[in-house]
Amino acid sequence: MKGSQAIIKSLTDEGVDVVFGYPGGVLLPLYDVIYDSDLKHILVRHEQCAAHAADGYARASGKVGVCIGTSGPGATNLVTGIATAYMDSAPIVALAGQVGTSLIGNDAFQEVDTIGITMPISKHSYQAMESSEIPQMIRSSFYIARTGRPGPVVVDLPKDVQEGELDYPENITIDLPGYKPTKKGHPLQVKKAAELILKSIKPVILAGGGVIHSDSSEELQHLSEMIGAPVTTSLMGKGCFPEDHSLSLGMLGMHGRKASNMMVDECDCLIAVGCRFSDRTTGDVNKFAPNAKIIHIDVDPAEIGKNVAVNVPIVGDAKIILSHLLRIISQTKGINNHDWTDYVRTFRASCMPRLSFDDTPLKPQQVIKEISEAVTDDTIVTTDVGQNQMWMAHYFTSRNPRKFLSSGGLGTMGFGFPAAMGAKVAMPDNDVVAVCGDGGFLMVCQDLATVKEYDIPVVVCVLDNRYLGMVAQWQKLFYDERISQTKLNAMPDFVKLAEAFGVNAYRVERPGEMKETLQEALNSGEPTLIDVMIDPDEILPMVPPGCGLTEIVGEYKVERENPDEIPYRPSAQETGGD
Amino acid sequence: MDEQRSHIISALVLHRPGVLQRVAGLFTRRGFNIDSITVGPSEQDEMARMTIISQGDDKILEQIIKQLNKIIEVIKVRDLDAEGTVIRELCLIKTHATSERSRSEIIQYANIFRGRIVDAGPENLTLEITGTPEKIDALIDLLRGFGIKEISRTGPTAISRGSKTI
Numbered sequence: 001m002k003g004s005q006a007i008i009k010s011l012t013d014e015g016v017d018v019v020f021g022y023p024g025g026v027l028l029p030l031y032d033v034i035y036d037s038d039l040k041h042i043l044v045r046h047e048q049c050a051a052h053a054a055d056g057y058a059r060a061s062g063k064v065g066v067c068i069g070t071s072g073p074g075a076t077n078l079v080t081g082i083a084t085a086y087m088d089s090a091p092i093v094a095l096a097g098q099v100g101t102s103l104i105g106n107d108a109f110q111e112v113d114t115i116g117i118t119m120p121i122s123k124h125s126y127q128a129m130e131s132s133e134i135p136q137m138i139r140s141s142f143y144i145a146r147t148g149r150p151g152p153v154v155v156d157l158p159k160d161v162q163e164g165e166l167d168y169p170e171n172i173t174i175d176l177p178g179y180k181p182t183k184k185g186h187p188l189q190v191k192k193a194a195e196l197i198l199k200s201i202k203p204v205i206l207a208g209g210g211v212i213h214s215d216s217s218e219e220l221q222h223l224s225e226m227i228g229a230p231v232t233t234s235l236m237g238k239g240c241f242p243e244d245h246s247l248s249l250g251m252l253g254m255h256g257r258k259a260s261n262m263m264v265d266e267c268d269c270l271i272a273v274g275c276r277f278s279d280r281t282t283g284d285v286n287k288f289a290p291n292a293k294i295i296h297i298d299v300d301p302a303e304i305g306k307n308v309a310v311n312v313p314i315v316g317d318a319k320i321i322l323s324h325l326l327r328i329i330s331q332t333k334g335i336n337n338h339d340w341t342d343y344v345r346t347f348r349a350s351c352m353p354r355l356s357f358d359d360t361p362l363k364p365q366q367v368i369k370e371i372s373e374a375v376t377d378d379t380i381v382t383t384d385v386g387q388n389q390m391w392m393a394h395y396f397t398s399r400n401p402r403k404f405l406s407s408g409g410l411g412t413m414g415f416g417f418p419a420a421m422g423a424k425v426a427m428p429d430n431d432v433v434a435v436c437g438d439g440g441f442l443m444v445c446q447d448l449a450t451v452k453e454y455d456i457p458v459v460v461c462v463l464d465n466r467y468l469g470m471v472a473q474w475q476k477l478f479y480d481e482r483i484s485q486t487k488l489n490a491m492p493d494f495v496k497l498a499e500a501f502g503v504n505a506y507r508v509e510r511p512g513e514m515k516e517t518l519q520e521a522l523n524s525g526e527p528t529l530i531d532v533m534i535d536p537d538e539i540l541p542m543v544p545p546g547c548g549l550t551e552i553v554g555e556y557k558v559e560r561e562n563p564d565e566i567p568y569r570p571s572a573q574e575t576g577g578d
Numbered sequence: 579m580d581e582q583r584s585h586i587i588s589a590l591v592l593h594r595p596g597v598l599q600r601v602a603g604l605f606t607r608r609g610f611n612i613d614s615i616t617v618g619p620s621e622q623d624e625m626a627r628m629t630i631i632s633q634g635d636d637k638i639l640e641q642i643i644k645q646l647n648k649i650i651e652v653i654k655v656r657d658l659d660a661e662g663t664v665i666r667e668l669c670l671i672k673t674h675a676t677s678e679r680s681r682s683e684i685i686q687y688a689n690i691f692r693g694r695i696v697d698a699g700p701e702n703l704t705l706e707i708t709g710t711p712e713k714i715d716a717l718i719d720l721l722r723g724f725g726i727k728e729i730s731r732t733g734p735t736a737i738s739r740g741s742k743t744i
Contacts, residue, residue: 115596116599119596119600119603120603120607123650127596177592178591178650178651178652178653179650300648301644301647302641302645302647302648304644305637305641
């Protein structure tokens with residue numbers, strides 16, 4: 001068969017049912033095979049959206065997402081999406097066309113060094129120089145993308161390699177002598193971690209995206225309940241622990257919940273699972289969890305000790321390690337820390353953020369409260385980047401893994417909408433809602449054509465304040481309110497914009513309308529845009545860069561005006577004076 | 579441990595195009611210092627051995643090794659301790675050598691350093707020397723007086739003493 005046929009056969013053999021792509025000159029051989037293949041191809045309107053859609057597909061389903069772009073500009077347009085997936089460990093395979101092998105290096109038309117460009121932002125990359133290499137390369141790409149710490153793999157496919165003949169092998173063996181991810185944690189380290197937990201009085205669990213990738217939410221919840229440890233998450237971990245659970249603290253970090261930041265500051269044992277201690281999560285690392293011994297469970301050994309010094313590192317798959325920890329701890333008396341959990345619960349109740357506001361223009365809190373009321377546990381929400389993202393992270397109650405998708409590491413504006421598109425394609429039975437800002441949505445609005453053409457019924461809520469809100473927030477807080485280039489003066493009428501694409505659209509301006517409109521949109525089963533006019537002056541309290549997690553600036557509006565007195569403060573004796 | 583030290587890192591890698599780029603790129607990207615890097619075929623087919631000399635404290639060294647290990651084409655990485663390791667570098671030095679006297683002096687120095695004259699012209703001599711980087715530095719210092727026209731050094735390569743391998 002031809003190389004192009006081998007590509008499609010390899011994808012099909014990997015169980016790929018859909019690809020997001022955009023054709024081009026050097027991809028003509030591949031697209032000629034796609035023409036009569038059973039593989040579903042979704043033609044996006046910009047390659048960046050193909051990569052984000054593959055990413056959203058992967059995050060929502062746990063399967064490897066596939067995107068395709070042509071050589072040169074097609075490949076460079078994929079770059080942002082590949083980097084986004086890399087930072088958040090999302091398994092995607094990006095297929096890029098390349099000029100013919102005889103032209104490589106000649107600055108041929110639409111030639112770019114895709115491998116060189118994507119090297120720092122991909123888990124691995126391959127360039128096929130012979131058609132016969134294709135089956136094994138694609139098999140290996142999927143294996144690398146989904147195993148260990150997941151990530152994007154790039155396959156560069158020159159035109160003549162797509163055209164060349166090969167014998168498709170019956171058996172493909174993966175031969176990667178330099179790639180053997182550790183799965184089982186070192187038993188001695190697990191034992192040490194268990195001992196540390198059993199000695200602790202004030203344990204806190206910090207859960208990251210690794211809990212979701214390793215499918216270990218259940219184990220995490222068992223551990224939390226068994227040892228009475230409240231759970232905070234990073235942005236990537238949001239949803240891995242039900243946020244309405246009495247032991248949930250919400251998100252940690254720069255824009256985290258006050259309860260999370262304060263309890264991490266106070267805990268004596270921090271059990272970090274599948275998180276990488278990003279600067280947005282830790283604040284000033286020298287002031288991070290100052291009283292705690294830290295256990296760090298991660299599948300990537302390079303994350304251990306990279307940002308934060310830890311006491312007990314355990315490298316391996318979180319699910320296996322947590323199960324092992326549970327076995328050890330369940331054979332002991334466990335720990336008695338009711339005082340701590342009571343204290344945490346009371347403290348948490350004292351600083352639950354206020355969500356209800358009657359104001360017009362709408363407060364984002366109220367909007368998000370109404371979104372929460374309109375969706376179910378099965379709804380997948382995606383966010384864009386900026387204030388919309390942090391408001392969602394802060395105020396939205398997420399209860400299940402793979403239901404809150406956001407660009408955490410790279411912070412890619414324009415992620416929310418195409419990721420929602422990918423998520424909906426992966427999980428057609430789940431409702432999918434994208435919460436975006438007006439700035440980020442405008443960067444990818446052309447893909448309204450895609451959701452219309454393929455009838456992908458996502459609902460896009462544009463939180464419209466005519467500002468690049470997050471940067472404007474920093475300018476207000478740290479740059480003397482000098483609003484430099486963050487006011488979006490000329491913006492389209494988003495309702496008309498959507499309608500121009502043939503997509504239903506509504507505008508929401510007053511309290512109560514959001515819930516109703518969103519429910520209606522979800523029930524319609526059609527792609528819909530909701531333009532939500534929000535208060536441009538609302539900011540989210542935050543920890544300034546370079547500060548410790550407890551140094552929150554801005555007014556933290558709480559649900560209760562007069563919080564109950566906090567009944568419990570552990571004495572020095574109880575903490576062991578260590 | 580914040581002490582900046584020189585580390586000798588030996589890595590066994592798949593002998594494929596792009597591996598050197600991956601390794602070198604990693605050092606630049608992560609802000610790791612790189613003094614020298616040498617690469618050549620190893621005892622195993624399809625494998626190459628890289629010797630990297632890098633500066634940094636223990637924490638940086640640990641990150642370098644872990645990050646190197648993450649590269650799919652890197653098979654094994656080891657930090658070689660300077661005392662238990664044989665380190666050698668090859669250097670070619672082209673000097674001015676016009677007078678009889680300077681020519682014989684240069685030849686004598688070459689002999690003292692167990693170097694060899696590998697090329698001679700009416701106005702120049704070219705020496706070959708192998709040894710530790712310090713020994714090569716010492717010879718270069720001695721030859722400066724004659725006028726050095728060109729130096730080409732390989733950068734150090736290394737192998738651990740005794741029977742252990744990486």
